[in-house]
Amino acid sequence: MLQGKWLTAFFGIVLAIACGGHAWAQGTIKVAYTDPLSGPFAQVGDANLKQMQYIIDYINSKGGALGKKFELVPFDNKSQPSDALIALKSATDQNMPFIMQCSGSNIAAALIDGVNKHNDRNPDNRIIYLNCGAVATELTNEQCSFWHFRFDLHVGMKAEVMVRSLPKEVKKVYLINQDYLFGQSVQREVKNYLAKLRPDVQVVGDELIPLGKVKDFSPYITKINASGAQALLTGNWGPDMNLLIKAGVDAGADLRYYTFYAHLAGGPTAIGVGGDNRVLAVMSFGENVAPEIGNKEAEAFAQGFRDKHKFDFSAAGFRTIFEYLQGAVNKAGSVDPTKIALAMEDLTVKDFLGFDTRMRKEDHQIISEYFVGTFKKGVKYDAEGTGLGWATSATILAKDVDQPNTCKMKRPSAS
Amino acid sequence: MEVFVVSLLNGLVYGMLLFMLASGLTLILSMMGVLNFAHASAYMLGAYFAYTISVYIGFWPALIIAPLLCGLIGAAIEMWGLRRVHRNGHIAELLFTFGLALIIEKVVQMSWGLLPVPYRVPELLDFPLFKIYGTQFPAYRAFMLAISALMFGAIWLGLTRTRVGLVIQAALTHPDMASALGHNVPRIFTLVFAAGTALAGLAGVIGGNYQVTEPAMAFTMGPIVFVVVVFGGLGSLTGCFIASILMGLIQTFAVVFDVSLADLLAKFGFTVTSSTPFAEVLNVTLPRVGALLPFLMLVLILVFRPRGLMGTRDT
Numbered sequence: 014m015l016q017g018k019w020l021t022a023f024f025g026i027v028l029a030i031a032c033g034g035h036a037w038a039q040g041t042i043k044v045a046y047t048d049p050l051s052g053p054f055a056q057v058g059d060a061n062l063k064q065m066q067y068i069i070d071y072i073n074s075k076g077g078a079l080g081k082k083f084e085l086v087p088f089d090n091k092s093q094p095s096d097a098l099i100a101l102k103s104a105t106d107q108n109m110p111f112i113m114q115c116s117g118s119n120i121a122a123a124l125i126d127g128v129n130k131h132n133d134r135n136p137d138n139r140i141i142y143l144n145c146g147a148v149a150t151e152l153t154n155e156q157c158s159f160w161h162f163r164f165d166l167h168v169g170m171k172a173e174v175m176v177r178s179l180p181k182e183v184k185k186v187y188l189i190n191q192d193y194l195f196g197q198s199v200q201r202e203v204k205n206y207l208a209k210l211r212p213d214v215q216v217v218g219d220e221l222i223p224l225g226k227v228k229d230f231s232p233y234i235t236k237i238n239a240s241g242a243q244a245l246l247t248g249n250w251g252p253d254m255n256l257l258i259k260a261g262v263d264a265g266a267d268l269r270y271y272t273f274y275a276h277l278a279g280g281p282t283a284i285g286v287g288g289d290n291r292v293l294a295v296m297s298f299g300e301n302v303a304p305e306i307g308n309k310e311a312e313a314f315a316q317g318f319r320d321k322h323k324f325d326f327s328a329a330g331f332r333t334i335f336e337y338l339q340g341a342v343n344k345a346g347s348v349d350p351t352k353i354a355l356a357m358e359d360l361t362v363k364d365f366l367g368f369d370t371r372m373r374k375e376d377h378q379i380i381s382e383y384f385v386g387t388f389k390k391g392v393k394y395d396a397e398g399t400g401l402g403w404a405t406s407a408t409i410l411a412k413d414v415d416q417p418n419t420c421k422m423k424r425p426s427a428s
Numbered sequence: 429m430e431v432f433v434v435s436l437l438n439g440l441v442y443g444m445l446l447f448m449l450a451s452g453l454t455l456i457l458s459m460m461g462v463l464n465f466a467h468a469s470a471y472m473l474g475a476y477f478a479y480t481i482s483v484y485i486g487f488w489p490a491l492i493i494a495p496l497l498c499g500l501i502g503a504a505i506e507m508w509g510l511r512r513v514h515r516n517g518h519i520a521e522l523l524f525t526f527g528l529a530l531i532i533e534k535v536v537q538m539s540w541g542l543l544p545v546p547y548r549v550p551e552l553l554d555f556p557l558f559k560i561y562g563t564q565f566p567a568y569r570a571f572m573l574a575i576s577a578l579m580f581g582a583i584w585l586g587l588t589r590t591r592v593g594l595v596i597q598a599a600l601t602h603p604d605m606a607s608a609l610g611h612n613v614p615r616i617f618t619l620v621f622a623a624g625t626a627l628a629g630l631a632g633v634i635g636g637n638y639q640v641t642e643p644a645m646a647f648t649m650g651p652i653v654f655v656v657v658v659f660g661g662l663g664s665l666t667g668c669f670i671a672s673i674l675m676g677l678i679q680t681f682a683v684v685f686d687v688s689l690a691d692l693l694a695k696f697g698f699t700v701t702s703s704t705p706f707a708e709v710l711n712v713t714l715p716r717v718g719a720l721l722p723f724l725m726l727v728l729i730l731v732f733r734p735r736g737l738m739g740t741r742d743t
């Protein structure tokens with residue numbers, strides 16, 4: 014009996030807190046955020062979440078938009094498209110104007126489809142999908158949607174940057190990618206740009222691995238070694254990235270690694286000292302970019318995150334997203350998703366490093382600067398306490414990544 | 429040839445790691461009939477304990493202390509958890525360990541964070557032992573091989589040549605008889621469960637820095653260990669050993685052989701073109717499905733030889 018009373022009291026308190034919280038949050042602009050927060054890729058979602066929270070606090074301290082603050086509402090999607098769609102349903106049920114998702118192009122494809130259908134059926138309760146990192150090229154070409162805005166360069170652009178950064182003496186390369194929409198996109202685009210820009214380079218191996226299933230990459234390294242490859246090109250992310258490079262470094266393979274995601278949380282720890290001057294990452298930001306170009310303000314911003322959390326700040330792109338939101342909401346003068354989407358088109362923002370960026374109207378793909386970082390000793394900010402960090406070896410300006418698109422966008426009828 | 433030799437070594441190392449994990453589980457499963465879903469969680473705990481201990485007092489003490497800690501946790505789980513649940517049958521036990529696995533994962537995430545921890549190979553062993561056809565063979569892998577071989581020997585001798593081992597074997601097949609003879613069967617159960625968990629912990633200690641120590645490591649190792657146990661057969665340590673090595677080798681060699689069903693058909697003079705039915709499936713190469721092969725074998729052995737490779741009784 015006593016237990017029953019305690020339970021009632023407990024739920025009473027929980028209810029009171031929940032209601033109180035709700036009332037307080039009324040005046041915010043809510044952004045639903047869905048990514049894996051549990052399961053094998055949880056580290057990726059969690060790192061994103063922490064960085065976004067840091068950025069939102071900053072944006073809110075700069076006045077938010079229309080006098081309102083942004084609020085992030087996380088939903089775990091366990092790397093499953095079906096769970097992401099449940100998150101979308103909750104977001105639209107609560108009338109949130111934005112849903113954001115970063116990890117997994119297969120999930121992004123499902124979300125684009127879901128958002129399109131929802132917006133068609135519910136013209137007075139629309140939602141905008143902010144894509145913070147699902148980069149399969151198709152998403153802004155064949156699958157492009159008026160409601161989808163991508164804030165990271167797509168695979169085609171990243172692949173071009175990667176291929177251009179291959180040194181002259183590399184003649185034989187090996188490709189390993191994850192066997193799903195994104196990995197296959199990387200495989201196709203890298204081969205495409207190799208053929209176009211570096212016909213002298215020979216692809217000696219081309220492999221797809223099951224997503225998140227391989228526990229020991231040593232056999233792959235053996236195979237790569239036997240093929241005589243000088244460089245390994247991979248779009249892998251999460252444990253598939255970390256275990257792959259760790260296996261290569263442990264075997265002392267004489268390889269250079271060209272990656273999209275080695276700089277993300279967990280990567281540097283897995284690579285370790287053995288990867289000195291061997292691992293390159295095509296990335297939107299590295300902590301050493303700001304000191305290298307002498308931007309004190311950006312340096313302090315990244316430093317602020319490091320002081321608060323135990324890992325590195327890699328997601329400068331997220332700050333650009335919220336600056337776009339701020340700009341578009343202010344320009345639209347309302348939180349109506351249709352007006353915001355229109356305001357976002359062809360919007361330009363000078364990002365916090367001082368480079369020009371633009372949200373391309375034709376396919377809703379951001380055009381921004383990009384960097385190639387080399388993992389080595391002797392940099393100002395080391396990564397994850399390894400003593401090594403990302404030195405910028407190339408900076409590619411927005412105008413140089415501006416590839417054509419094949420998007421035929423269906424726009425909402427004027428209303 | 430060079431690929432073959434290196435792959436053989438890699439497969440052996442991976443197989444031995446699997447064996448360390450699976451041997452404990454096979455003991456628990458065959459003796460208590462408990463399919464312990466939390467077994468791989470002990471592996472993860474072993475790695476995390478070893479990391480934390482190695483930060484303060486170094487790797488070598490961790491090698492002893494971490495498995496002991498895991499064993500203690502195992503004993504506690506058996507005495508205060510499983511023994512009560514046992515009365516309600518096997519399904520209850522299964523669900524109990526399943527819940528436990530989820531809880532342990534969450535606790536690990538909360539205590540050590542979601543990111544991999546920098547658990548490294550000890551400096552003493554951080555050098556290439558030898559170089560074979562341009563690929564270094566790290567000394568640490570040889571160390572892993574040695575530890576697991578030692579362990580196999582120790583368990584085998586312990587089970588077949590000592591009094592305790594004989595009592596365990598008796599309790600394994602005839603618990604009521606052993607009990608009637610005055611042996612404390614529940615205590616034996618606790619002992620076996622603790623020993624099994626400690627073995628998993630030991631596997632974690634030496635596997636955590638070979639792979640990456642992160643909260644998902646239990647989740648990724650779990651299924652394959654079950655495959656090994658079922659494939660090897662209940663109540664047979666030798667079967668478990670053979671199954672582990674086999675799985676290690678299969679997964680390693682599956683990566684190396686770039687063949688597809690289409691290539692196989694071509695040998696019989698049948699060419700697969702894009703218009704052939706199922707051309708997509710026929711053209712999938714072995715490395716793309718390598719990670720699934722153990723599960724295919726699990727299905728096959730359950731259909732054709734349900735008691736497993738060297739099992740002494742049905743599951």
